[in-house]
Amino acid sequence: MLKNSKTGKIALSVLLATAVMVSAGSLSQAKADISPIVDTSAIADFALPNVTGSYNINVGVGSDPTELDFNWFTQSLGTTQIKIAPTSTMSGKSFPASAITQTAAQTAVTATESINQDETLLPDANGVAAVSNYQDNVFNGKLPAAALTGEYANKATVTGLTASAKYSYSVSDGKGNWSPIYTVSTLSANSVSFAAFGDPQIGAFDDSKGTAKSDPTGGHKSVTDDKTGWSNMLKLVTQNKNLNFLFSMGDQVNDYNYLIQPSNAADGQWYQYNYFFNPDATNNYIQDIPLAAFSGNHDHQMGEYYGYHYNQPNRSSLGATRYGNDGDYWFTAGPTLFIVLNANNYGTADHDQFMDQAVKANPNVKWKVAVWHQSAYSEANHNTSNDIEDPVLTIRNTWPKLMDKYGVDVVLQGHDHYYTRTAQMLGGNVINPVTGDPEILKDNTSSIPGTKNTNATYGTKEYPASVINPKGTVYFTLDSGTGSKYYNLNSGTNDSIGGSSDHSFSVVGWQGYVPSYSYVTFTDKTFTIKTYSTTDYTLNKQSLIDSYTISKTS
Numbered sequence: 001m002l003k004n005s006k007t008g009k010i011a012l013s014v015l016l017a018t019a020v021m022v023s024a025g026s027l028s029q030a031k032a033d034i035s036p037i038v039d040t041s042a043i044a045d046f047a048l049p050n051v052t053g054s055y056n057i058n059v060g061v062g063s064d065p066t067e068l069d070f071n072w073f074t075q076s077l078g079t080t081q082i083k084i085a086p087t088s089t090m091s092g093k094s095f096p097a098s099a100i101t102q103t104a105a106q107t108a109v110t111a112t113e114s115i116n117q118d119e120t121l122l123p124d125a126n127g128v129a130a131v132s133n134y135q136d137n138v139f140n141g142k143l144p145a146a147a148l149t150g151e152y153a154n155k156a157t158v159t160g161l162t163a164s165a166k167y168s169y170s171v172s173d174g175k176g177n178w179s180p181i182y183t184v185s186t187l188s189a190n191s192v193s194f195a196a197f198g199d200p201q202i203g204a205f206d207d208s209k210g211t212a213k214s215d216p217t218g219g220h221k222s223v224t225d226d227k228t229g230w231s232n233m234l235k236l237v238t239q240n241k242n243l244n245f246l247f248s249m250g251d252q253v254n255d256y257n258y259l260i261q262p263s264n265a266a267d268g269q270w271y272q273y274n275y276f277f278n279p280d281a282t283n284n285y286i287q288d289i290p291l292a293a294f295s296g297n298h299d300h301q302m303g304e305y306y307g308y309h310y311n312q313p314n315r316s317s318l319g320a321t322r323y324g325n326d327g328d329y330w331f332t333a334g335p336t337l338f339i340v341l342n343a344n345n346y347g348t349a350d351h352d353q354f355m356d357q358a359v360k361a362n363p364n365v366k367w368k369v370a371v372w373h374q375s376a377y378s379e380a381n382h383n384t385s386n387d388i389e390d391p392v393l394t395i396r397n398t399w400p401k402l403m404d405k406y407g408v409d410v411v412l413q414g415h416d417h418y419y420t421r422t423a424q425m426l427g428g429n430v431i432n433p434v435t436g437d438p439e440i441l442k443d444n445t446s447s448i449p450g451t452k453n454t455n456a457t458y459g460t461k462e463y464p465a466s467v468i469n470p471k472g473t474v475y476f477t478l479d480s481g482t483g484s485k486y487y488n489l490n491s492g493t494n495d496s497i498g499g500s501s502d503h504s505f506s507v508v509g510w511q512g513y514v515p516s517y518s519y520v521t522f523t524d525k526t527f528t529i530k531t532y533s534t535t536d537y538t539l540n541k542q543s544l545i546d547s548y549t550i551s552k553t554s
């Protein structure tokens with residue numbers, strides 16, 4: 001969703017920012033100076049509901065299967081702690097004397113409201129948006145000041161755990177209040193299975209794209225519908241007995257402007273985070289299963305607020321935006337290295353350096369996976385986008401070179417709310433499934449090599465669903481995991497730099513207007529992804545949309 005139209009309120013800071021940009025002359029001149037002007041008039045007055053005890057509790061994947069990374073919020077300042085022990089050593093609800101008690105790192109939470117990002121990137125001589133001066137999607141010549149929300153983020157990284165083992169834990173708020181006891185399993189060192197979702201985007205509740213067609217809920221009409229959709233999806237995927245963790249492709253929350261919406265005191269990003277972490281009053285999905293999540297353009301819209309919600313392993317300053325707490329991170333599970341990139345910073349230098357570090361730190365992995373939000377090979381609304389928060393063409397033209405450079409096998413993305421599987425891609429070109437070589441357009445005048453080669457378009461049945469030792473990288477864009485918003489196939493013209501939408505990279509495209517997810521498994525020798533849609537959230541009734549397997553024989 002591009003703008004929050006539901007609030008019906010235009011913030012003062014937005015108007016001021018627009019005025020500054022106009023007076024600064026041309027957009028390109030203004031972009032060359034990336035010193036933000038802090039708009040003190042935009043200091044927010046966060047009047048959040050009072051909460052006693054810990055909330056927004058989540059357990060993140062660790063750096064490897066012997067680690068878990070916990071994160072929770074409190075509204076009390078104090079020595080917050082986690083208590084954790086192997087579940088097998090618990091005596092009912094009593095922790096054994098051998099339980100680990102560890103003090104969390106506590107940080108006062110800040111957020112930034114009402115960030116304006118209406119600008120459009122200007123194309124360079126090749127028709128591609130210039131990124132050299134402009135690598136952070138929140139820069140707009142004016143930066144509303146951050147303000148304290150009255151909350152504290154508590155992070156505890158627990159190491160030295162046993163892989164594939166079940167643990168019980170509880171967290172405290174520093175005032176003597178301990179959470180209920182939750183149970184979570186560490187990941188496996190041998191193989192790994194996870195459920196991946198496109199944008200949950202709690203709070204979007206956009207039913208304008210035909211969601212009512214086949215969704216028994218009749219389309220989402222409130223944030224409660226989004227919350228229920230998320231709960232239903234978690235109920236479904238946790239029926240997979242070998243599920244190790246949950247992977248959300250960014251845009252966990254929707255609101256662009258407010259922690260609490262002026263027009264709806266029960267909605268806004270504050271509530272949307274609550275619903276994302278606890279969509280269900282009787283289940284503790286997010287407390288009981290490790291989660292990996294990252295920033296989308298919507299999460300990013302409340303400034304540094306996003307980064308306080310997650311404890312991410314090996315998080316770097318590389319790839320961060322100006323907020324600093326949203327950089328790239330990596331982790332390993334089973335035979336696989338997962339590299340998480342922040343596409344809100346869409347330059348390449350930071351990500352190149354980060355990938356180099358991550359790959360060098362993990363020389364023995366069998367598979368490399370990269371994930372980010374704003375999809376490179378996108379087929380719906382954002383197929384032709386190249387503006388400040390949707391730098392799709394820029395990413396399509398630059399990031400795949402990094403995937404080639406570091407030998408990434410699989411890329412998972414979100415943002416376009418439309419499922420796409422590409423061909424194997426190398427050098428920006430589709431790989432011919434028969435010859436195994438990239439399809440290179442001989443008279444290619446495109447600035448985006450290969451992706452304009454309509455001769456290289458393969459139908460689903462023409463491209464194998466199972467490949468052995470392929471060259472290049474396969475890219476997936478995942479559709480909505482909650483049903484909060486869907487986009488239609490883009491068959492029109494480019495909305496920012498001219499030209500037609502390009503789908504030559506796509507082998508499978510799907511929009512069913514019902515929630516979907518991908519179940520992914522890596523073993524030493526195989527990668528398997530199966531993508532399912534669902535309307536009744538039981539495993540034996542879900543529908544297989546697509547399946548793809550890569551085998552490695554050496």
Ligand SMILES: [Fe+2]
Pocket residue numbers: 001199251296297298373414415416
């Ligand atoms: Fe998005």
